[in-house]
Amino acid sequence: MRILLLVLTLSLSAFTHHAFSADITMDECNTRVAEMNATLPMALDDITTWISTTCVDQGNDAIQLVYVNHVKDGNAITQTELDAVRPSVLMSWCFGPDLFPLIQIVDAVNYQYDFENGQHIGELNFSYQDCIAQP
DSSP states (O other): OHHHHHHHHHHHHHHHHHHHSOSSOHHHHHHHHHHHHTTOSEEOSSSEEEEEEEEEEEETTEEEEEEEEEEOTTOOOOHHHHHHHHHHHHHHHHHOTTTHHHHTTSSEEEEEEEETTSOEEEEEEEOHHHHHTOO
């Protein structure tokens, strides 16, 4: 029984470490982000422009990627519309050949959406754990 408890404790510890600490350093993250930012700003569709990406140190070796997107003023975009596109954005991270390796090594991804005038619209948040939870 003690051996089983020890194995379970060690397994949980290993899983918790992977789930809550990045497998990339801030320097490595910043290098990758610099490559992305070199191509920005980039129009994603008729109303959305990808402005920048940054690595954010969340403490305890946790790194979050933050994507800043601007939406043209005058569009009826709210958090509700962002929530509606979350599944497709998440799928591109969970199954995309370029994004899947990245979501495996950072702790969280955050998409910030603001109108060009600076008014905050909302955000999307997800992590590798959300990919695992997909059917």
